[in-house]
Amino acid sequence: MQRWTVVWCLCMAGARLVGGFSQGAPPSTCESMVPKHRNTAPQNGQSVYTVASSHPHTQDGKVRVMISAPDSGAGAAPGFAGFLVEARSPQETAALGTFSSVPEEAQTIDCAPGQSNAATHRSGLIKQAVELEWEAPPDWEGDINFVATVVSNYTTYWVGVQSEPVRVIKRQVEGGPPGGISTTKAPATVTVEDILSSEMQLYAGCGSSKSCVGSPLGCIDTKSCEAVVAVTSSSGGGYTIDMVGKQVKYVAVGFSDDTVMGSDHVIECVHEDNDAENGVKAYRSWNLPGTKSNRREERQSGFSLMRGVYLDGTVYCRVHHDASVTVQDKTFNLDKTPYNLLLAAGSELKPNGVGFHNKAFVSSADKQLMSDFRVITPPDPFYDGCNEVKTCFGAPGDCVASRDCLAVASVLTQGLRYQFEMKAKAAGYVALGLSEDRFMGSDSVVECVHNPSSASGPIKAYMSWNVPLPNKSNTRKSVSQESITLLNGSYTDGTIYCRLSRDLVTTVEGTTFNLAQDQYYLLLAAGSSLKSESVGFHDVIYVASGQKAALTDVGGFTEASRVLLKLHGALMVAAWIGAASLGIVMARYYRQTWVTSSFCGKDIWFAWHRFLMLMVWLLTLTGAVLIVVEVGGWVSEASVVHALLGSATTLLCFIQPFMALFRPHPGASRRSLFNWAHWFVGNAAHILAIVTIFLAVQLNKAELPQWMDWVLVGYVAFYVIIHLILSMCGCVSERAGSKRINTFPMKDMNSGRVPLSMDRKQDAPHAGLRKCLLVILVLGVVAVSTFLILLVVFAPFERSWAQFRESLKSM
Structure with missing residues (x-):
């Protein structure tokens, strides 16, 4: 009901806006x-x-x-x-x-x-x-x-x-300083508020009208960078570059063909020690190839400093940069050539140059045109060496290769101890289990937990045990914590990270885990809640590896195939959104349509109804078998309601054709009872199936977008409207005095398969309208079913869509 209220309000608001x-x-x-x-x-x-x-x-x-x-x-x-x-x-x-x-x-x-x-x-x-x-x-x-x-x-x-x-201030023209250096001095009235205002202005538009790079990772979203650069197009041509560095003497941006220093064009904003008036100067420099050193150019052209301020260790500057400049016989055309952005900041200067970038140095992960506005995410150092010197396993999908996982873990061999690193976004904990199979139960787990109320530090590391069926759960009770050591941990902007070491051989609940000799499946989980002696439900993510391998097998783990899960979802959508919707309507409203035609000796409506409902039966049972194979047992508590309703739907669907097989002959005393039972079981199964699909959207494992609920709401509204129109059409037909349309299948009318009178050889009134409505229904149901199946098959859809767009750009 709430969704309908929202939709109605939006429609009314849209109608009012037309007048503005x-x-x-x-x-x-x-x-x-x-x-x-x-x-x-x-x-x-x-x-x-x-x-x-x-x-x-x-x-x-x-x-x-x-x-x-x-x-x-x-x-x-x-x-x-x-x-x-x-x-x-x-x-x-x-x-x-x-x-x-x-x-x-x-x-x-x-x-x-x-x-x-x-x-x-x-x-x-x-x-x-x-x-x-x-x-x-x-x-x-x-x-x-x-x-x-x-x-x-x-x-x-x-x-x-x-x-x-x-x-x-009235404009005036002033000559620049000798050597073509672009310089400005901070007005005497500059305050901390001015600096903060300039910094906030820099962040505005990042990703929409500016390309931005910041340090540390993720700081642009929270507007808390230690160093940041924003590049945007200027209206008169060229580009405007804004830079901020905190507790520094300089901040600089380089335009590079790769992510490392060398053969790069650089713009520096510098506060020099001998500048008593808090001024900032801008220089053009060159990163020497092969030496990782920087040298200022004799020719300072192709840019101009528009504004520069230094206050309490913070350098801010705005530079206008020409669209094309030539440095060391190399032309940098920012309009036509994509570049990596290199951001550096440091607290020391050298004669005629800047010192080491001890405050910040990051590069964009890939090259882009400066006019391709987006937040440029620097590469996460967690992924350095993944599947080359250490084993990495993350989710979703191929996120390790793209260096952007929702949750990820790595294992590195260090003599008699193994070093584990784990990281998860929007999570209160992240955990990695070592399992003999792909299912939770009898597994040794290492956890990283964020507990802000802990007096000894917000990040804790534990070992725990996955209790097998029938008491499927996780616990730290009776599990020794002597075998692991927390080396490092952090919790920043909802992202938890930790690094710990674990002994080569450990014994948990009587089971020995030898990391050097044995092979395991990896179970990666992350969640937002904690319990007193364990972690909470893995509502952020849960994945299992598709292979059982040794931890020393670098690159030996990938996410288990989700084909069965996706097939289950696709088949259920095809069965209940697609085939069932059409089959029910055909039986209820089209018995008195196409009465002069038949298919294999059966009325048209009956032939289609039987075919569509047989498809529902086959698709549902196949989908049920697939999910049982995928899950390998009963589900966890978060999926119980979905599983119960799905089981009830499958049971009702299974018995429906057997009821039809033993239906009484028309005219028999029990025929009315069968009609009511057949109608009730079919409609109950359909309603339960739709509710179950709604519940699937909330399941973490399904990875479906939340807005899929609105697609389902639209389908339900469309389907109900078609039912109402067809019901009214039936009433009008009856009043016309022609052959009565059997709009309620529980009524005991003449058999739809055996013509008992010549009067039935004529369609009921308004057959043309009913046929038009059927065409509309078929087109709508096919469109919605196809779209929902695509959402299921390509889940997570937003990630698949982004990858598709990137592939188009790279063509």
């Missing part, structure tokens, strides 16, 4: 800035949206302004649909200057008598932030405010949202 200006504000609103939304009024309270400039004063007559929604969280607004922004002097309503650079989702409009002196949205798509560049009129100076109207939806908007005052 989804393609931008018209010039007629320039002065009042009030949207022409009928029967609405601006909000009176403080705006949840902010308008902020990149700096308290203009730089060379320009400044950037950002309109942004608050960060996601309780009470946060879900972005904004539209906006109108102008620059105005205090107490004035005329728009000043021009917007010289706007992103794709924005456009300029002309507020008379000026041109391009206001900016608005281009479409009604939801936006989290919009960043624009404003240029002051020539020879104008004084204070201005950016004033905006921000529209959340048709009825909710704020008018007159203002930025802090911005000082417009």
Whole structure:
């Protein structure tokens, strides 16, 4: 019911939005800035949206302004649909200057008598932030405010949202320092807040309008990088590069043909020790090939420093970079050639150069065009040496090769001890089990657990035991912890990591585990909850290796095939979303259609009904056998409801054809009882099957997207509507006085297979409408079934889709 309410509200909201200006504000609103939304009024309270400039004063007559929604969280607004922004002097309503650079989702409009002196949205798509560049009129100076109207939806908007005052400094041309070095000095009024504002502006647009690389790993999502660089296209050509480094003397970005230092073009932002005014200088340099050293170029061209600030150990700079530069006879064309980005930062300088990058050094994992905006994830060092010097096993799928696993473990031999490393995202624990088979039970497990309340540290390592059936569970009781040693552990932004060592030979619950001599299956699990003496359910991920191998067999483990699991899901969707939906409708509403035709001596409706329901029977039983083979026993507690309902569905499906086989002859006293029983069992099985498919979406092992629920909701609504229309069509037919349509199969009408009167040789009224509805039903059911089967077969779908898109890009 909740889903239907949401859908209805969205439809009504969409209908209201049609009346607004989804393609931008018209010039007629320039002065009042009030949207022409009928029967609405601006909000009176403080705006949840902010308008902020990149700096308290203009730089060379320009400044950037950002309109942004608050960060996601309780009470946060879900972005904004539209906006109108102008620059105005205090107490004035005329728009000043021009917007010289706007992103794709924005456009300029002309507020008379000026041109391009206001900016608005281009479409009604939801936006989290919009960043624009404003240029002051020539020879104008004084204070201005950016004033905006921000529209959340048709009825909710704020008018007159203002930025802090911005000082417009009259433009002047100054010569640069000798040698072509681009330099700027920090204004005396720069504060910590200015630095923080510049840093937040850098993060805005990462992945959508900027290519970003940061250190440490994952820091861009949390906006907490020690060093970060963002590259975006400039409106007049070339690229704008923003860099921040903390507790450093320099931060630098290199454009490289690979992920290592050598033959790279570098832009450095440097605070030099002899600069008493907290200035920042920018240089162009070259990473010498084969020596891993850096040398500044004599010719400092192809870039210019737009802004630079140094305060309390933080270096921030913004550089404009030409689209193409030539360094050491090598041309770097950022428009046409993809490059790896190298980010480095350090706390030491050398004469005429920078020192070692002791604060940060990361590279993007692959090459890309600078115009291909996305967050560039540096390679995770966990995967270095995987399946070359150490055994690695991760999930999902081939994530070890792509260096991006939801959970992963590695094993490295170190003499008489084995070193285990484990890592999992969005998890409270990660564990690796050594098993004689692919199923949980009688397994030795090593766990890494995040326990923030522990006085001795948030990361703990334990050994535990998987209790076999019938008490399938995990416990640390009576398991000695002397055989493992925690070497390192961390918990950052929901990602747990630990490194531990384990003795070569251990005995758990009377079973000896010899890591050097024996072979094992690997069981990898991660979950979000803990128990007092064990880990909780593995609701993040659980996978088993497809091979039994020695831990010293580097590269010997891959994820067990999920073919049986996916076949089970695909067959059940085909059976109950596809064949059953059509078979039930044929029997209920089409007995008095195509009455002059037959197939193998049987009425058309009966032939199709029998064929479709036989397919349901075969597909269901096959799917049930496949999942029993895959699971190897009864399921864990999280899957119990799905398994119980699935078993009930299979049982009802199994007995249905045998009931039909022994049905009484038409006219027999028990025929009515059979009709009711046949109707009840069939419909009960169908309803249970659909509910069971809904429950499958929640199963971690299925890896289905949560939005699949909405696809199923749409199918149910479509199917119910078809039923209602066909039922009304049956009532109209009966009132027409023609042959009555048997719309309720529990009624004891003439047999659909044996014509007892000549009157039946004529279709019931409105047969054409029923046929049209059947075509619509078939097309809808086939489309939904096909889509759902694709979701099941290619699960996890988002990952498969991303890989498909990447393969298209590489072609």
